Amino acid sequence: xxxxxxxxxxxxxxxxxxxxxxxxxxxxxxxxxxxxxxxxxxxxxxxxxxxxxxxxxxxxxxxxxxxxxxxxxxxxxxxxxxxxxxxxxxxxxxxxxxxxxxxxxxxxxxxxxxxxxxxxxxxxxxxxxxxxxxxxxxxxxxxxxxxxxxxxxxxxxxxxxxxxxxxxxxxxxxxxxxxxxxxxxxxxxxxxxxxxxxxxxxxxxxxxxxxxxxxxxxxxxxxxxxxxxxxxxxxxxxxxxxxxxxxxxxxxxxxxxxxxxxxxxxxxxxxxxxxxxxxxxxxxxxxxxxxxxxxxxxxxxxxxxxxxxxxxxxxxxxxxxxxxxxxxxxxxxxxxxxxxxxxxxxxxxxx
Amino acid sequence: xxxxxxxxxxxxxxxxxxxxxxxxxxxxxxxxxxxxxxxxxxxxxxxxxxxxxxxxxxxxxxxxxxxxxxxxxxxxxxxxxxxxxxxxxxxxxxxxxxxxxxxxxxxxxxxxxxxxxxxxxxxxxxxxxxxxxxxxxxxxxxxxxxxxxxxxxxxxxxxxxxxxxxxxxxxxxxxxxxxxxxxxxxxxxxxxxxxxxxxxxxxxxxxxxxxxxxxxxxxxxxxxxxxxxxxxxxxxxxxxxxxxxxxxxxxxxxxxxxxxxxxxxxxxxxxxxxxxxxxxxxxxxxxxxxxxxxxxxxxxxxxxxxxxxxxxxxxxxxxxxxxxxxxxxxxxxxxxxxxxxxxxxxxxxxxxxxxx
Numbered sequence: 001x002x003x004x005x006x007x008x009x010x011x012x013x014x015x016x017x018x019x020x021x022x023x024x025x026x027x028x029x030x031x032x033x034x035x036x037x038x039x040x041x042x043x044x045x046x047x048x049x050x051x052x053x054x055x056x057x058x059x060x061x062x063x064x065x066x067x068x069x070x071x072x073x074x075x076x077x078x079x080x081x082x083x084x085x086x087x088x089x090x091x092x093x094x095x096x097x098x099x100x101x102x103x104x105x106x107x108x109x110x111x112x113x114x115x116x117x118x119x120x121x122x123x124x125x126x127x128x129x130x131x132x133x134x135x136x137x138x139x140x141x142x143x144x145x146x147x148x149x150x151x152x153x154x155x156x157x158x159x160x161x162x163x164x165x166x167x168x169x170x171x172x173x174x175x176x177x178x179x180x181x182x183x184x185x186x187x188x189x190x191x192x193x194x195x196x197x198x199x200x201x202x203x204x205x206x207x208x209x210x211x212x213x214x215x216x217x218x219x220x221x222x223x224x225x226x227x228x229x230x231x232x233x234x235x236x237x238x239x240x241x242x243x244x245x246x247x248x249x250x251x252x253x254x255x256x257x258x259x260x261x262x263x264x265x266x267x268x269x270x271x272x273x274x275x276x277x278x279x280x281x282x283x284x285x286x287x288x289x290x291x292x293x294x295x296x297x298x299x300x301x302x303x304x305x306x307x308x309x310x311x312x313x314x315x316x317x318x319x320x321x322x323x324x325x326x327x328x329x330x331x332x333x334x335x336x337x338x339x340x341x342x343x344x345x346x347x348x349x350x351x
Numbered sequence: 352x353x354x355x356x357x358x359x360x361x362x363x364x365x366x367x368x369x370x371x372x373x374x375x376x377x378x379x380x381x382x383x384x385x386x387x388x389x390x391x392x393x394x395x396x397x398x399x400x401x402x403x404x405x406x407x408x409x410x411x412x413x414x415x416x417x418x419x420x421x422x423x424x425x426x427x428x429x430x431x432x433x434x435x436x437x438x439x440x441x442x443x444x445x446x447x448x449x450x451x452x453x454x455x456x457x458x459x460x461x462x463x464x465x466x467x468x469x470x471x472x473x474x475x476x477x478x479x480x481x482x483x484x485x486x487x488x489x490x491x492x493x494x495x496x497x498x499x500x501x502x503x504x505x506x507x508x509x510x511x512x513x514x515x516x517x518x519x520x521x522x523x524x525x526x527x528x529x530x531x532x533x534x535x536x537x538x539x540x541x542x543x544x545x546x547x548x549x550x551x552x553x554x555x556x557x558x559x560x561x562x563x564x565x566x567x568x569x570x571x572x573x574x575x576x577x578x579x580x581x582x583x584x585x586x587x588x589x590x591x592x593x594x595x596x597x598x599x600x601x602x603x604x605x606x607x608x609x610x611x612x613x614x615x616x617x618x619x620x621x622x623x624x625x626x627x628x629x630x631x632x633x634x635x636x637x638x639x640x641x642x643x644x645x646x647x648x649x650x651x652x653x654x655x656x657x658x659x660x661x662x663x664x665x666x667x668x669x670x671x672x673x674x675x676x677x678x679x680x681x682x683x684x685x686x687x688x689x690x691x692x693x694x695x696x697x698x699x700x701x702x703x704x705x706x707x
Contacts, residue, residue: 175564205560217576225568232565252610256603260567263666289610315614
């Protein structure tokens, strides 16, 4: 079996938006540069370049891993990426976006144009390497009133190498347990595409309320919240064939969240599953900084994954995570096999 | 051994607002209800009684612990409350509000009037409580542009039994690491009153976004997020004598959040303290269902307290928490005594002799 990096990234470039249609050009993201002589103070993490989307300024390059070759992280050289994957012991990388980790627009047509372009860009990348570069597609969730349109996009993505669907803990200013998403979950189940909640939030309300926060509330807690709400509201039971992932928030929170879920289900008089992860088809990415032996003792080893966060530079990034787990010594070989190979293969439906 | 319930509640009643006078009376909360048999549109739980405050409707009967007698939980019968504390083997309770766990008003004058009345009500309860009913005061946070006013309110609270200052995980639509609150923290430090972050959310946008979510995202994450933000932004270092409490969120998240903090400090080239809880004067209320020894090994045994959540009925409520803690057999000697007694005494600045 292959070693699967369950959380790798690509950094979007102007090439990404070259797939926009002629009538979508007004929505095309543009790069703005900060003037060197603007006289305003420069803060530690402030960038020189910004994306401008829907008249909003978004920092560009604030979370870019400098420990990987530039043409590899942007996938402008697929050869470079594959060579680097060989070097770090990764057979298959499941690729997540970067720009989409925050709210970009409230306009359904802008979002559709962005998602459609990103998905076609990734489809072309996959055409060049169909086995080792898999990806999660970006769904145009603001267009869900037209389920056929969303479905067409997911079908296209699936036919072009997508093995999951990207979501954040808050989408369309709604919680993931909102009925608005039920037709979408139905589609994901039918298409056998996992729903992957990645660190980040797509709610301007929450994002802006925590504008000074480093990432905990804006990035990690929405993932934990999605886990909690789905489990407590028994949403997965409606879609028994659907698999769910919670990505790039570590797994060290599992004992806390599982304890809370058990208490809350019991309080509602609902049955409390013996194994909440198994019964809900939940998968969680862990990190080498987690107490992995402790986690396995608590939740077992059938629902943990691990990723490198390739291309980024944050508290979840560990470019050598796969190799370090294999060599750690405090996790059994059987568990390592599951975390690196078996579990991500099941989650992403890989052969 | 002294047993201190570090998180108990009182349920507000019309008596809470009886201290309002003169111009303040226009802000007095009004009790409103639906006609019998009617259910409010869009609510999944039966809810008929509400407070009307500054134009907002706020649920009144939600999260009420019916395993306590009404007079005891509303403190209209203080003797009954003390007798129940005896039954539960509790020497001292630290009382937190119930209504104020969510956004109440955005008008400073309304907040001042409402908070002042609450504090006077609690002062009267303390006077009748034989030293066993201590409380966390409400600061008029929207009036922080007038630190003298805030200080006066807190001085009076302290003189009348307050042993902490109540805050939600978000307040005044701001994060608690916001410099807006630094004058409050300075006052709290001078008055030797800990800042007590209780599960709750006083940021209207965030609160309303999570309106249909469970209490975890709406009320607990703000507190855990503040724990993270305060340490990361090194706010406690500005107020080295100030103590901080994180209450009614459990404590099993500590290994996760301390791990995240360690990594963020490292990324910034800063040294993360070996004892982050001690270095920041932080205390966290644990729950009996948690692996307390494991958590204490990570967070330090001197920084956990425990509460019953008396008067409420939510995932943190355990009316028998004190007795259950004492019965835990598989825990290092002395750890439970510290959690029930010494740690809470240190956090709330209680007189060890007086609480015997």
